[in-house]
Amino acid sequence: MSFWKKFFPSVEDENLSQDIGSISFSTDREIDLYELEELCDAVGWSRRPIKKVKKAIDHSFCVVSMYHTRNEFKRLVGFARATSDHAFNATLWDVVVHPDYQSKGLGKQLVDRVIMELRSADISNVTLFADPQVIDFYRRLGFVQDPEGIKGMFWYPD
């Protein structure tokens, strides 16, 4: 049983808003990077050098962390960030919700917070690259795939 599981058992079939604490969001960049790594591990992402993760966070336009607080314990359960030119375009990266907290509308709240940050900075072109299994999730949030035939492309070295 992981450290978190000891203190925060699975929230499945429980009501987040009542007896098991509260969910909060933060745009603070001072994130416990080891806690973030544990969150990314939980969804099966490849490990990345902590120093590079810190650099990426420092140079993102905005960062939104989602916490579950119960009694005196505060756990990082979601994370998202966006790069931007601060004027026209933004791209979301590293959108993650802990498996125990998925399918409860929290991913939508998390992405909505990022969009709110971007829109409040008058950034109109909000983009992302979606893996096949999350395309429907983003569609429900108002994202459109390949609008007007615009295609996402990735460069690969020869």
Place this chain on the structure above:
Amino acid sequence: MSFWKKFFPSVEDENLSQDIGSISFSTDREIDLYELEELCDAVGWSRRPIKKVKKAIDHSFCVVSMYHTRNEFKRLVGFARATSDHAFNATLWDVVVHPDYQSKGLGKQLVDRVIMELRSADISNVTLFADPQVIDFYRRLGFVQDPEGIKGMFWYPD
């Protein structure tokens, strides 16, 4: 006839490397924004507030301008920029080559310069959103459309 046309007639059917001057690249952000606007006009892009363009350039990870110099005249004939988290991901925006200078391999050189800048900063995930008419152009440069089913998505307000 535009100001530039007076001094730089169409380079079609001429050899850029010989009698009509030289092409150079610069990563300097001190770009004549009115000249950039004229370049974007030439390819039919919508006008954007100059102040916002300056902000976007200032907050891009890298900017590459392409100039044609002949005699004492230096003309902005291409431009590209990329946003990035300085660590993992980058996205190219505003890639433009003046119509008189297209189909000569200069667009490839321009994008290659941007990629070189990104790779020298150890940024491995180089992305872009391509309009339908330039997908083949980027494919020839090593970009892959929708790799592993990853889809480009754009958010639209309700």
